[in-house]
Amino acid sequence: MKNKITILLSGLLAAAAFSGCTAEGDMPSAQPLTAIRAVNAGLSGVSSRSQVGGIADDGSLVMQWSPGDRIGVFGASQSNVCFTSANETAADETTFSDTGTFSGTPSTAYYPYTEGAADAAAVPVNIPAVQTYSDVTSVAAYDFKASSSAERQSDGSYRMRFRSMVTLLRLQIDLSAVSGLAADETLLSIRMTAGTGSLSGAFTCDLNNPDAGLTPVDAAATLTVDMAGRPALSRQVTAYAVAAPGCTVGTKLDFVITTDRHVATFTATLLGTMEGGAFYDVPLNATVLANNGAVIKDVDEPDEPAEETANCYMITTAGEHSFYARQIGNGDKGIIPGAGFHVTSSKINPKSTKVLWQDTQGFIDEGSVRLADDGRVYYTATGNTGNALIAVYSGDDCTGDILWSWHIWGTGDTLPQDNVITTKSGSSFTIMDRNLGAFLSTEDERLQTVRTDEAERKVCSYMLYQWGRKDPIPNSDVYYVDGVATNIASSYPVWQPATLTEATIAASVLRPGYIINKPAAGDCSSWLGEDNRLLWGDSSQKTVTDGGWTDVKTIYDPSPVGYRVANSATFTRFITPDRTDIQMKGVTGFRTIDGVTVPNLTYDYIQCIVSTEMSGTTERWLPKGIHRNRIGFACNTSDNKSKIFGYGIYFRQTGDDTEGGYYPMGGCRFPNPSGKRSDYALNSYLWLSTSDINDYSAMSMHLYHFYWLTGSGNYTEPDKGLSGTGYNAGVVGMVKTKYSSYNLNAYGVRCVRDGSASGSTGGNSYDSSYTDKGVGFGVE
Numbered sequence: 001m002k003n004k005i006t007i008l009l010s011g012l013l014a015a016a017a018f019s020g021c022t023a024e025g026d027m028p029s030a031q032p033l034t035a036i037r038a039v040n041a042g043l044s045g046v047s048s049r050s051q052v053g054g055i056a057d058d059g060s061l062v063m064q065w066s067p068g069d070r071i072g073v074f075g076a077s078q079s080n081v082c083f084t085s086a087n088e089t090a091a092d093e094t095t096f097s098d099t100g101t102f103s104g105t106p107s108t109a110y111y112p113y114t115e116g117a118a119d120a121a122a123v124p125v126n127i128p129a130v131q132t133y134s135d136v137t138s139v140a141a142y143d144f145k146a147s148s149s150a151e152r153q154s155d156g157s158y159r160m161r162f163r164s165m166v167t168l169l170r171l172q173i174d175l176s177a178v179s180g181l182a183a184d185e186t187l188l189s190i191r192m193t194a195g196t197g198s199l200s201g202a203f204t205c206d207l208n209n210p211d212a213g214l215t216p217v218d219a220a221a222t223l224t225v226d227m228a229g230r231p232a233l234s235r236q237v238t239a240y241a242v243a244a245p246g247c248t249v250g251t252k253l254d255f256v257i258t259t260d261r262h263v264a265t266f267t268a269t270l271l272g273t274m275e276g277g278a279f280y281d282v283p284l285n286a287t288v289l290a291n292n293g294a295v296i297k298d299v300d301e302p303d304e305p306a307e308e309t310a311n312c313y314m315i316t317t318a319g320e321h322s323f324y325a326r327q328i329g330n331g332d333k334g335i336i337p338g339a340g341f342h343v344t345s346s347k348i349n350p351k352s353t354k355v356l357w358q359d360t361q362g363f364i365d366e367g368s369v370r371l372a373d374d375g376r377v378y379y380t381a382t383g384n385t386g387n388a389l390i391a392v393y394s395g396d397d398c399t400g401d402i403l404w405s406w407h408i409w410g411t412g413d414t415l416p417q418d419n420v421i422t423t424k425s426g427s428s429f430t431i432m433d434r435n436l437g438a439f440l441s442t443e444d445e446r447l448q449t450v451r452t453d454e455a456e457r458k459v460c461s462y463m464l465y466q467w468g469r470k471d472p473i474p475n476s477d478v479y480y481v482d483g484v485a486t487n488i489a490s491s492y493p494v495w496q497p498a499t500l501t502e503a504t505i506a507a508s509v510l511r512p513g514y515i516i517n518k519p520a521a522g523d524c525s526s527w528l529g530e531d532n533r534l535l536w537g538d539s540s541q542k543t544v545t546d547g548g549w550t551d552v553k554t555i556y557d558p559s560p561v562g563y564r565v566a567n568s569a570t571f572t573r574f575i576t577p578d579r580t581d582i583q584m585k586g587v588t589g590f591r592t593i594d595g596v597t598v599p600n601l602t603y604d605y606i607q608c609i610v611s612t613e614m615s616g617t618t619e620r621w622l623p624k625g626i627h628r629n630r631i632g633f634a635c636n637t638s639d640n641k642s643k644i645f646g647y648g649i650y651f652r653q654t655g656d657d658t659e660g661g662y663y664p665m666g667g668c669r670f671p672n673p674s675g676k677r678s679d680y681a682l683n684s685y686l687w688l689s690t691s692d693i694n695d696y697s698a699m700s701m702h703l704y705h706f707y708w709l710t711g712s713g714n715y716t717e718p719d720k721g722l723s724g725t726g727y728n729a730g731v732v733g734m735v736k737t738k739y740s741s742y743n744l745n746a747y748g749v750r751c752v753r754d755g756s757a758s759g760s761t762g763g764n765s766y767d768s769s770y771t772d773k774g775v776g777f778g779v780e
Contacts, residue, residue, distance in 0.1 A: 064090040064091055064092055065085050065087055065090065065091050065092075065094045066085075066090055066137050066140050067085065067087055067088055067089065067090075068084065068085060069084070069085040069094075069096075069111065069112065069140065070082055070083065070084045070085070070096075070111075070112055070113035071083050071096060071109050071110065071111045071112070071113055072109060072110050072111075072113040072114065072117055072123070073098075073102060073106050073108075073109045074106070074107055074108045074109065074120045074207065075102065075103075075104040075105055075106050075107055076104050076105060076107060077103075077104055078101075078102055078103070078104065079118050079119075079120065080113075080114075080115075080116075080117050080118055081098055081101060081102045082098060082113045082115075083096035083097060083098045083102075083113075084096060084097060084098075090137075105150065105152075105158070106150045106158055106160065107120075107149070107150060108120050108146070108147060108148055108149075108207035108208060109146075109147040109160055109162070109207070110123050110144070110145065110146045110147070110205065110207055111143065111144065111145045111146075111162065112140070112143065112144070120206075120207045120208060121206045121207070121208055122204040122205075122206065122215075123146075123204060123205045123206075123207055124202065124203075124204055124217075125144050125165065125166075125202070125203040125204060125205050125214055126201075126202055126203075127142060127144075127166065127199075127200045127201060127203065127223075127242055127243065127244050128141075128142060128200060129199075129200040129201065129220050129222055129223060129224060130224045130226055130370055130372060130378070131223070131224070131225055131226065131241050131242065132226045132228050133225050133226065133227060133228060133239040133240060133241065134228035134229060136240065138228075138240065139168070139240050139242060142166075142241070142242035143164070143166065143242055144164070144165050144166050144205065144242075145162040145163060145164050145165060146162065146163060146165050146205055146207050146210045147160040147161055147162045147163070147207070148161075148207055148208055148209070148210050149161065163210055163276070163277055164276055164277040165205055165210065165213070165214055165245075165276045165277070166214075166242045166243065166244065166245065166276055167242070167243045167244065167245045167274045167275065167276060167278055167279070167280065168240060168241075168242060168243075168278070168279035168280070169240065169241045169242075169243055169279070169280055169282050170238060170239075170240055170279055170280070170281050170282065171190060171225065171237075171238065171239045171240070171241065171282045171284060172236075172238055172281060172282065172283050172284065172285075173187070173190075173236065173237040173238070173239065173284045173285075174236045174237075174284070174285040174286075175187070175233045175257070175284065175285065175286070175289075176233055176234050176235075176236070176286075177285070177286040178233075178264070178285075178286045178289055178294075178296075179286070179290075179296075180262065180264075180296040181233055181259065181262055181264070181296065182233065182261070183232065183233050183234035184232060184233070184234065185232070185233045185259040185260055185261050185262065186230040186231065186232055186233070186259060186260045187227045187230065187231050187232075187233060187237070187257070187258075187259055188226070188227060188230065188258045188259060188260060188351075188373070189224055189225060189226045189227060189256075189257075189258045189372075189373050190224070190225045190227070190239075190255065190256070190257050190258075190284070191222065191223070191224040191225075191255070191256040191257075191258070191372075191373045191374075192222070192223045192224075192225075192243075192253055192254070192255060193221050193222045193223075193253070193254045193256075194221045194222075194247050194251055194252075194253055195221075195251055195252035195253070195254070196221075196247070196248075196251055196252075197221070197244075197246050197247035197248065197251055197274075198216060198219035198220060198221060198244045198246060198247075199220065199221055199222060199223040199243045199244055199247065200219070200220045200222060200223045200243065200244060201216065201217070201218050201219035201220040201244065202216075202217040202218040202219070203215055203216055203217055203219065203244065204217060213245060213246070213276060214244060214245065214246075214276070219244065223241060223243055224372060224373060225239055225241045226370075227239065230260075230396060233259065243274065244274075245274050245275050245276040245278075246273075246274060247270055247273070247274045248270070248273045248274075249270060249271065249272050249273050250269060250270065251269070251270040252267055252268075252269060252270075253267065253268055253269070253270055254266075254267050255267070255268065255284075256373050256374075257284065258299070258373045259299075260299070260351070261298065261299060262296050262297065262298060262299060263296070263297055263298075263299055263373075264289060264294050264295070264296045265294065265295050266289055266292040266293055266294035266295065267292060267293075268288070268292045299349050305324035305326075305327055305331075305375075307324070307561075308330070308561045308562070309323070309324055309327050309329065309330055309331055309561070310329065310330055310557075310559065310560050310561040311328075311329055311330075311406055311407060311470040311555075311556075311557065311558050311559070312406070312407040312408075312409055312436065312472075312558055312559060312560045313406060313407070313408055313409070313560065313561075314409045314410075314411050314415055314416075314560050315381055315384060315408065315409070315410050315411070316384050316410075316411055316412065316413055316414060316415060317381075317384055318380075318381050318382055318383050318384055319380065319381065320368070320378060320379070320380045321378070321379060321380075321381060321408075322372075322376040322377060322378045322379070323376060323377055323406060324375055324376055325348075325350055325353065325371060325375055325376060325377045325392050325404070325406075326347060326348055326349060326350070326375035327346050327347060327348070328343070328346045328348055328403075328404045328555055329346060329404075329470065329554065329555025329556065329557065330346075330553055330554075330555060330557070330561075331346045331555075332345065332346045333552060334346065334537075334552065334553055334554045334555035334556075334557070335554070335555055336534055336537065336551055336552065336554060339532070339534040339551075340505075340530070340532050340534075341505065341554075341555065341556075342504065342505040342506040342509060343555075346555060348392070348403045348404060350371060350392030350393060350394065350403050350404075351371070351392075351393060351394060351395055351396050351400070352371055352392065352393045352395065352396050352397055352398045352399070353369055353370065353371040353377050353390060353391065353392045353393065353398070354366070354369060354390070354391060354393075354398045355369055355379075355388055355389070355390055356389040356390065356391050356405065356481070356512060356513045357388065357389050357474070357479045357480060357481050357513060358386060358387065358388035358389070358479065358480050359386060359387045359388075359461070359474045359476045359478075359479045359480070360383070360385065360386030360387070360410075360480075361480050361483075361485070362382050362383075362483075363381060363382065363383055363385070363386030363387070363388055363410060364379055364380070364381055364382070364386075364388045364390075364408065365379070365380040365381070365382055366482070366483060368380035369390060371392065377390060377392065377406075379408070381408075381410060383410065384410045384411070384412055384413065385410045385411075385412050385439060385440070386410045387407065387408065387409055387410070387437050387463060387472065387474065388407075388408045389405055389406070389407055389408075389471070389472060389512060389513065390405060390406050390408060391403075391404070391405040391406075391512060392404055392405070401510055402509070402510050402511075402512060403509075404509065405470075405471060405512035407437070407463065407470075407471075407472045407558065409436070409437055409463075409560070411440065412439075412440040416432045416433050416434055417432075417433040418430045418431070418432065418433070418753065419431055419432075419433055419653055419661055420653065420654055421570065421571075421573065421653040421654065421661070421752075422573055422653070422654050422655065423569045423570065423572050423573055424569075424572040424573050425569065425572075427569070428654070429570075429752050429753060429755070430752060430753040431566065431570070431653070431661070431750060431751070431752045431753075432563065432750060432751045432752070433661065433662075434462070434662075434750075435462040435463070435664070435666070435686070435748045435749065435750050436462060436463050436465075436472075436558060436559065436748070436749040436750070436751055437462045437463025437472055437474075438461070438462035438463075438664070439457070439458045439459075439461055439462075440458075441455075441458040441459045441664075445458055445459055446459050446625060446647055446648060446662060446664070447624075447625065447646075448647075449627060456647065456681055457476065459647045459648065459664050460475075460647055460648075460664050460665065460666040460667070460680060460681045461474070461475055461476045461666065462475065462664070462666050462748055463475070463558075463748070463749070464666075464668060464669055464746035464747060464748055465558055465687060465746060465747065465748075465749055466515065466516060466527055466671075466743060466744055466745070466746050467535070467536070467687050467691075467698040467741075467743035467744075467745075467747070468528065468532065468535030468536055468556060468698070468743055469508055469516075469527070469535075469556060469558075470512075470555075470556045470557065470558045471508075471512040471513075471558070472558065473492065473515055473669060473746045474488065475666050475667060475668075475669065475677055475680065475746075475748075476488070477489035477677070488675075488677070489676070489677050489680075490674065490676050490677070491674040491675055491676055492515055492669060492674070492675030492676070492677075493513055493514045493515070493675065494514060494515055494516070494517050494671050494672075494673065494674065494675045495511050495514040495515075495516050495517065496516070496517040496518070496519070496520055496671075497516070497517075497519045497520070497529070498519065498520050498521060499519055499520070499521050499522060499529070500519050500521070500522040500524055500529035500530070501529060502519065502529070503516070503518075503519045503524070503526075503527060503528055503529035503530075504528070504529065504530075505528065505532070505535075505556075508527065508528075515669060515671045515675045515744075515746055516671060516744065517671035517672050517673070517744065518671075518672070518744055525742045525744070526742065526743050526744055527671070527743065527744040528743070531691075533690075533691040534551060534554070535554060535556045536554060536556065536557055536564075536565045536689040536690075537549055537550070537551040537552050537553050537554045537557065537564070537689060538550050538551060538567055538568075538688075538689035538690040538691075539551065539690070539691065540567070540568065540690050548567065548569075549564070549567050549689060553754050558749060559749070559751040559754075560751070562753060562754060563751035563752060563753060563754060564689065564751065564752065564753075564754040565687060565688070565689040565749055565751065565752075566686070566688055566689065566701075566749075566750050566751070566752045567688055567689045567690060567752075568688045568689070568690045568699050568738055570688065570701070570750075570752060571651075571686070571701040571737045572737050572738075573607055573651075573652070573653065573654075574607050574608070574651045574652075574701075574735055574737060575607065575735050575737060607651060607652045608623040608624060608649050608650060608651050608652060608660065609623070609624040609650040609651070609652060609657075609658070609659070609660035610622070610623070610624065611623065611624040611625070611626070623646075623649045623650070624649065624650040624660065625646045625647065625648050625649045625650055625662070626645055626646035626649065627645050627646050646665075647664055647665060647681055648662055648663050648664035648665050648684065648703075649662075649663055649703060650662050650663075651663055663684060663686075663703060663750075664684060665679070665681055665682055665683055665684040665703055666680065666681070666684060666748055667679035667680035667681065667682060667683055667684075667685075668683070668685050668745055668746055668747050668748075669745070669746040670744075670745055670746070671744050671745075671746075672744075683703060684701075684703040684748065685700050685701070685703075685739070685741065685745070685747035685748060686700055686701040686747060686748050686749060686750050687699075687700050687747045687748070687749050688700055688701065688738070691743070692740045692741075698740075698741060698743045699738050699739065699740060699741075700736075700739045700740075700741050700747055701735075701736065701737050701738075701739065703735055
């Protein structure tokens, strides 16, 4: 049976008396309106409010005002003035007050108040696709009512009639006798999806013409009720949800009922048209499920995701995004048999989720992050630039173990560009135009001659990684945990296992927010107690020259979809063909190579874009990005060794490259003992996918402190270096394309396209219009 939600006076209407009387008892139009009296007209004409009450004699559902309810009021000369209720308990009748700023005659009003709703003809209405139900007050967050007129009363007050614009669903849940479900299971959520029409989303309401109903802006077919109390199936439970009106009789409704152990799905038919101002009983019991052919399966049987998955997802827009959270990394194909990985299956069954940290305040709205029944984590980005780490847990309310975590990378307005890079042996592949997690920077910011904090952060800040781990470590000086700024320039959370046996891959997965030190006991200089050379899918060590990998991209690879960590041949073009490293220690003279004046060095010159300066009639050579004069002090230190002469170098990535690929010097972090940031804006280290021939070591590409040194070795007199005299004069620096490092150090990563995923768009990004493809709800 369909029952009407009636609001105050007649049937579907609610009345609110506006009182703001003078001492004589009347209210001239020029006087400020200071209070609104909302009066319950009695049970025969039940009011519609923000809290569910009882059932009236006429079968309508009683709604009540909750403490702190707010309404927005419009007048001829004023818009959206907020009034707040004064009642301390749920009430059929209460007084609403403003701050004394409203004057004139009220014309329209709505509930609940929304800041910024300036147009009475298009008041925003948001019916969330996921609604948390804890008790009868939960409805307050989702209800919406409108009033299109004000009636002046004989005492000078005004009475407004409200009508509910949404549909209320009353879920009567009794799953205790459902075959295949156990009484001690707990109910997590109920999801409903309409075959046609909308159940949730963004709408607008014209307060001047409420008969027109709600106008869709970004409507969705799905509505999920999250059961906050996690009631046992042995209990009979009543819950409420607000839905968009409009689904018509005969609409197919898909249900997904999720417990802590099972998922029940069935499809039913809507017996009536869903109207605003009406409520509908939705019985969910053994008879309904049996009559509609419910299918029950274990939650240990997650569906395969429809898209490729990875440990990093790039986004380019603000709004709601999501990723599949029941599969780790890139799935089962990223698990190498016999390689000693911590799992043999990529499937997990998380129960909750949260943001662990973000490097840009408010980048992710932490209150928006939720784990839905379809196995996806949904989150809302407030902007498109920043980094965040989101984890899922084995228990409710972010309790139990962290099962996995994902890096969200806001790359700006566009995804990173792909560039072609060739190796010294002549093979080529595609490389990202920036380090993983980097902010988008301009050439002006990279080549600045006066240091600024903002430009330095944009150029040098990117994510750091311990070799073989998937979890990003920010190299910024501040990050945000639970919205609170924390300084991490001089320290970062460090975990040190007590013994070699505690230092495992599984232990690292549990601690994505930590840099891991070597075990306190045992002969090991690694975060991992037992050496594993396949964590990033390449056991070739130093021997690869053709740009290949020995194995597949793994579940521990931190790269987005379609990319993987660069291998040991990637950067070999940056120095002369017969070397793996080149160290420049000043200039004894200059000579011309390919028409360019370059340092007269035994080791020849690095393959970079050339920048020149004139000293009289002599042209002097510099790597583009490096200045002759220092531009400031890294990390605000006065140490001479920390003077900045440039933030990075433009390397020639192919033989005919005239633009160059930019490689910034973002430094690194070491776990012993504090995890402090080192060499920021001075050196650059980029991990390669392969391990070293030595135990517990891996290969990296290293750029070391390029600067202009004077003939006397005095940093404060850079002009003397232009003479080019003396072994210690001129450009000083070092490039190593195969540099051995302990794998517990945290370095940057530059991603290259995975040949097995050629043509991929490079990362999964979901805009705010994403609609869940899973089945939903309905009842007959």
